[in-house]
Amino acid sequence: DARVTQTPRHKVTEMGQEVTMRCQPILGHNTVFWYRQTMMQGLELLAYFRNRAPLDDSGMPKDRFSAEMPDATLATLKIQPSEPRDSAVYFCASGLHGYSNQPQHFGDGTRLSIL
Amino acid sequence: AQSVTQLDSQVPVFEEAPVELRCNYSSSVSVYLFWYVQYPNQGLQLLLKYLSGSTLVKGINGFEAEFNKSQTSFHLRKPSVHISDTAEYFCAVSDQGDYKLSFGAGTTVTVRA
Numbered sequence: 001d002a003r004v005t006q007t008p009r010h011k012v013t014e015m016g017q018e019v020t021m022r023c024q025p026i027l028g029h030n031t032v033f034w035y036r037q038t039m040m041q042g043l044e045l046l047a048y049f050r051n052r053a054p055l056d057d058s059g060m061p062k063d064r065f066s067a068e069m070p071d072a073t074l075a076t077l078k079i080q081p082s083e084p085r086d087s088a089v090y091f092c093a094s095g096l097h098g099y100s101n102q103p104q105h106f107g108d109g110t111r112l113s114i115l
Numbered sequence: 116a117q118s119v120t121q122l123d124s125q126v127p128v129f130e131e132a133p134v135e136l137r138c139n140y141s142s143s144v145s146v147y148l149f150w151y152v153q154y155p156n157q158g159l160q161l162l163l164k165y166l167s168g169s170t171l172v173k174g175i176n177g178f179e180a181e182f183n184k185s186q187t188s189f190h191l192r193k194p195s196v197h198i199s200d201t202a203e204y205f206c207a208v209s210d211q212g213d214y215k216l217s218f219g220a221g222t223t224v225t226v227r228a
Contacts, residue, residue, distance in 0.1 A: 031214055043218040091158055097214045103149060104216065106158035
């Protein structure tokens with residue numbers, strides 16, 4: 001089965017450090033999403049891309065977060081500088097928009113702890 | 116944007132008993148509806164989806180859901196649960212033509228022997 005791959009699976013770092021999370025979407029998928037999951041807020045959409053172009057990043061704190069797709073096989077989410085309140089599980093999902101609204105496929109997430 | 120309400124945050128249930136998880140969404144415009152399941156330390160997996168057609172949708176692992184447009188609901192059911200169904204379940208909605216999903220807060224199902 002094709003899968004969305006996220007790395008690293010776990011990350012522990014100190015406040016102020018840069019954090020980079022990576023996502024390899026399913027080959028052929030044209031849409032990539034970044035979500036954040038916390039106990040308090042649940043699942044929040046941070047940003048999404050279609051055909052590598054950012055379509056919506058309104059859910060993302062602009063001052064410290066950035067999301068990019070350098071190529072069709074890689075999406076990145078960066079936090080600089082990181083803060084303890086960024087501790088969460090970050091999920092990437094990919095999908096094929098335009099084909100009967102195919103469901104999003106999720107990776108296993110990056111569990112981020114900022115000390 | 117859609118608002119999704121999952122009415123139960125925790126549902127304890129005995130093995131082989133039926134379970135129903137309730138989901139209501141905010142808008143009466145045309146929508147797509149989904150149920151996802153999340154096992155510990157894993158991502159979300161699709162259980163089932165409603166795009167159009169029959170209002171009763173069957174998914175994986177014996178789950179089914181019924182779309183009720185007048186009630187703006189999409190409740191998930193399973194007639195007989197297993198220990199392995201212990202997980203968190205998320206209802207999600209998107210407006211037709213919009214690929215963004217709005218998720219409910221989740222319902223934790225704990226199945227006991």
